[in-house]
Amino acid sequence: MVLTMFLMLKNTKVLYFNLPDFTVEVLREDLLPYFLRANIRRSASMKDIMYNVQTVKSYLSSRMLSLSRDHAKKIYAAFQIPQVDSIDNRVNICIKCKGVSIQDSYWVQEENEPDKWEAINIRQNKLKDIIDLSLGGFSPTITTSVICPELTTKGLFRKGWVRMGDILYLLKSDKTSDCVNTKMEVLASEILECFEDKIDCVTYVSDIKNMMDGEGQVSICKNFVGENYSFVEAWEVMDYCRRLDINYREYCMSQWGAEFAGIPVLDYIIVNTDRHTQNYGFMMNNDTGKIERLAPLFDFNCALVADYFAHDARDTLSQMFNTAETLRELAYQYKEFASIRFNEDKFMKVVGRNKKYKFIFEKVYERIQELGLA
Numbered sequence: 001m002v003l004t005m006f007l008m009l010k011n012t013k014v015l016y017f018n019l020p021d022f023t024v025e026v027l028r029e030d031l032l033p034y035f036l037r038a039n040i041r042r043s044a045s046m047k048d049i050m051y052n053v054q055t056v057k058s059y060l061s062s063r064m065l066s067l068s069r070d071h072a073k074k075i076y077a078a079f080q081i082p083q084v085d086s087i088d089n090r091v092n093i094c095i096k097c098k099g100v101s102i103q104d105s106y107w108v109q110e111e112n113e114p115d116k117w118e119a120i121n122i123r124q125n126k127l128k129d130i131i132d133l134s135l136g137g138f139s140p141t142i143t144t145s146v147i148c149p150e151l152t153t154k155g156l157f158r159k160g161w162v163r164m165g166d167i168l169y170l171l172k173s174d175k176t177s178d179c180v181n182t183k184m185e186v187l188a189s190e191i192l193e194c195f196e197d198k199i200d201c202v203t204y205v206s207d208i209k210n211m212m213d214g215e216g217q218v219s220i221c222k223n224f225v226g227e228n229y230s231f232v233e234a235w236e237v238m239d240y241c242r243r244l245d246i247n248y249r250e251y252c253m254s255q256w257g258a259e260f261a262g263i264p265v266l267d268y269i270i271v272n273t274d275r276h277t278q279n280y281g282f283m284m285n286n287d288t289g290k291i292e293r294l295a296p297l298f299d300f301n302c303a304l305v306a307d308y309f310a311h312d313a314r315d316t317l318s319q320m321f322n323t324a325e326t327l328r329e330l331a332y333q334y335k336e337f338a339s340i341r342f343n344e345d346k347f348m349k350v351v352g353r354n355k356k357y358k359f360i361f362e363k364v365y366e367r368i369q370e371l372g373l374a
Contacts, residue, residue: 003021004110006027006110007032007107007109014027014031017056026040031289034237034284036056036059040052058087060095060108061091063099098120100120102225105286106230123225123226158173159173169221169222171207172185184300184301184303184304184308186204188204189205190350191304194342194350195343198259199297200297201296203222206219206220224296228285229283231282231283232291234282236281249321258339261335261338264327264333264334268331270364271306271313271367273303273313274299275319281294283295307360313327314327340373342368
């Protein structure tokens with residue numbers, strides 16, 4: 001059994017580790033994942049050695065699919081993986097599947113392994129397509145290739161990746177009888193297109209797909225991560241800033257100002273109750289390790305759901321900063337710094353295409369007016 005491993009960024013070794021021997025060595029601090037950056041201790045004390053080992057385990061574990069996700073147990077079964085949601089089990093899975101992910105260019109390489117990034121990059125090579133299992137819930141069949149995006153795709157909703165031509169698409173659905181979350185994700189995407197001078201937003205469209213429990217609606221979006229940049233989740237940067245005693249909000253505002261300020265404003269307009277710190281983030285240059293821009297906003301399948309069920313969610317806690325602030329409070333706090341413009345003509349066209357949701361548009365328009373955008 002190979003015990004010596006390297007954490008790679010494409011073909012660059014950034015970290016050496018041998019967990020059974022309690023050895024961790026930083027090779028490129030400037031290219032480490034933000035989870036590990038400024039988080040590996042240099043002293044030789046047993047306390048710090050153990051801390052480093054646990055930190056690396058936590059990082060590897062965080063890359064893996066949680067058993068809490070819909071159909072996750074069937075995915076584990078297809079790869080003959082023990083269904084034990086422990087850190088050590090998740091670490092073993094990560095090493096087994098090389099930790100490759102759609103969202104970034106990090107992976108785990110065994111010492112003396114001949115594989116290069118180009119051979120295992122799942123954005124460029126043929127995917128092991130298990131969409132019928134991961135999205136539709138059909139019974140698993142044994143599969144041997146563990147270089148598969150399903151093992152490192154996060155979130156709790158049903159989802160799966162497919163390649164159409166040269167482009168990767170993520171398909172998502174939900175367990176509600178009327179696919180409410182999925183329909184609202186597509187509708188929220190249409191509404192967000194009615195705003196200008198804002199952060200980029202991922203576009204979602206809908207389709208119908210066969211599921212174990214009958215036909216169901218799915219939302220479809222393009223993968224937004226390419227070869228030059230990696231997606232970094234907000235919580236990683238938050239923790240990095242905390243370690244260096246940097247004010248996270250001030251840092252984001254100093255770098256991206258109006259664009260960043262627009263996030264809580266838009267989330268309030270579409271009552272997105274799920275903008276937690278894994279559901280937004282940043283794009284890191286793979287060559288320099290520097291964050292250069294905000295990632296597009298994505299994941300709207302909890303947006304508008306409160307309006308759909310006639311529930312007033314304006315004072316629902318925002319999860320954007322892990323604070324006690326509500327969606328409304330954050331929107332008011334940041335609206336003066338945003339430069340968002342509302343295109344009412346576009347909005348009315350969306351209303352016209354979705355007349356059965358008139359009651360939702362009325363609530364959305366009320367919030368737009370409340371914020372002084374119309």
